[in-house]
Amino acid sequence: MTRANFITIGQLSKRTGVAVSAIRFYEEKGLLHSLRTSGNQRRFLRSDIRRVSFILIAQRLGLALSEIEEQLAGLPEERNPTLGDWQKISRQMRDQIDDRIRLLNRTRSQLDQCIGCGCLSLQKCQLYNKDDKLGLKGPGPRAVLD
Amino acid sequence: MTRANFITIGQLSKRTGVAVSAIRFYEEKGLLHSLRTSGNQRRFLRSDIRRVSFILIAQRLGLALSEIEEQLAGLPEERNPTLGDWQKISRQMRDQIDDRIRLLNRTRSQLDQCIGCGCLSLQKCQLYNKDDKLGLKGPGPRAVLD
DNA sequence: ATGCAATCTCAAGCTAAGTTGAGGTCAAGC
DNA sequence: GCTTGACCTCAACTTAGCTTGAGATTGCAT
Secondary structure, three states, rough: OOOOEEEEEHHHHHOOOOHHHHHHHHHOOOOOEEEOOOOOOOEEEHHHHHHHHHHHHHHHEEEOOOHHHHHOOOOOOOOOOOOOHHHHHHHHHHHHHHHHHHHHHHHHHHHHHHHHHHHOOOOOOOOOOOOOOOOOOOOOHHHHOO | OHHHEEEHHHHHHHHHHHOHHHHHHHHHOOOOOOOEEOOOEEEEEEEEHHHHHHHHHHHHHOOOOOHHHHHHHHOOOOOOOOOOHHHHHHHHHHHHHHHHHHHHHHHHHHHHHHHOOOOOOOOOOOOOOOOOOOOOOOOOOOOOOO
């Protein structure tokens, strides 16, 4: 248990490219956890670099922070996750990517049909299946589509 | 030029499922345009039903309203777009879907490599190519990724 | 032991994409 | 000709994901 196992928020920020304010925000949202020094400063585990990396990747896939939190819940809290832990979570993520690709392919072929008729109309096109959320989290008229 | 060419905001709302307030909002943002009656009420073209439909589809693909506005700029303002106009714009959209699918496939294979090593680290994984915006509009630490 | 950068908390502000409500007007049917 | 529902504007509120700023404290280097 060398001192090197703990890093400051600034170090975590530099290693991940994520702003200090954003790291505090993630902690507030429950995506990260820290210990405190006697002087009330945060100390993170080195493995939190990987945790933040995961957050970044998942965000780029379109996951909301709340969804990422659910995924991260599969990891042991407050101690170093094993390689196996990360592999499991990575595989879940790959499945989500697969889902999105399938959905996009479906949408694409529906759009192809629409190009044929130029309709783009709510009645004729299949593009409005309420359950297919392409964005996974996307914006949109929430009250209507959700 | 029968009177039937014009519809009220309420009719547009009912035909598209989009709330009246959202339609006003879209107009304010420049995605829709309307004429006014002597009593200051909005009158839309019938073809705006299709226009709103397009907005909905594009949103579900993850486009921001500002991006949708750019796409719609290709349509003639204030007069009925032809079938060809719509087909052109549909094809553009299909190309965007193709791009997203390609990007997802790339990400997926990179993630596969990562599963092998369980790394998920910024240095080793290729998952952080700053130019690949998977979300197309996605959230994320804007200041960092943009 | 002191100085300065890094931290801390807390409140306020920002953008996107709308919704909600107040207070007022329009228009269509009886 | 009046009532009622649809419409109008404008301002304020909402959620997500942060950033910015103020004012106070900590902790490493000299």
